[in-house]
Amino acid sequence: NPEYKGKVLLTADSREVFHLALLLNGHSPNTTKEKEIKAAYERLRALVPNVAAFNSDSPEVPYLQGEAELGMIWNGSAFRAHKENPNIRFIYPKEGAIFWIDNYAIPKNARNIKEAHQFIDFMLRPESAKIVIESMGFSMPNEGVKPLLAPEDAANPVLFPPESEVKKGILQGDVGNAINIYEKYWNRLKTN
Structure with a gap:
């Protein structure tokens, strides 16, 4: 959407970002198939002109400073950003959120x-x-x-998260050596 050119924030995390495109393409976000990962890369390439930054260090900052209007953010960062600016909202993706556990x-x-x-x-x-x-x-x-x-x-x-979101969500799993495939396309995406 050209309306958001330069206003999208993505985390600087290959698995998180590819998760988004894999789900949109109807694939498992834990896939190890290069064909599916490459298709996700192609989908993400179309998004790159809209990306203001890849930020995992302080992903709430671009939202708080008005540099990003939509994109990815971890729940803890979203919680802190909303406390500082109640206009910042966190929305679970309809395709399902990626879940992880510390x-x-x-x-x-x-x-x-x-x-x-x-x-x-x-x-x-x-x-x-x-x-x-x-x-x-x-x-x-x-x-x-x-x-x-x-x-x-x-x-x-x-x-x-509500039970309905948890049921739709997917736990980020280990992809073994396929992480190298993700990283190959991730590096291409960031230098695109």
Whole structure:
């Protein structure tokens, strides 16, 4: 759409960006087939003239500064941007959102395993989860946190996606060595 020339923001993440085009083309966003990835690249090439920036470091900033009017953004960044400017809205794509999960993990050869468990236990407490949610905008899998949140945050679909969105969403999976195919077309896209 020429109306948005230079006003679209995409994350600087090959998998996230290709996810969008793969879904629009009717393919799995976790495909490992080069033919499908190349077709997604061709679709994205048509979008490039509208792209203001590829930004994953602070994707909310171009929206807040009026440099981008639509595009991709992570839910935490969208939550923080909306807090600063209520006119910024987060909309789930009708084709389905990509979902991913951040985890706490203890490396196999960790020396301070007891302390690592204590840290994870601390972070998973409802009071700690509340701080993470309010400051970062990332939901925590903790049933006890919602009553501690402001009502508008507890009901915020950016923090807690509705079941209908979760059902449509797709978990970003490991594509193994096909990541090299994604990166090949990603590098072409960015230098287009």
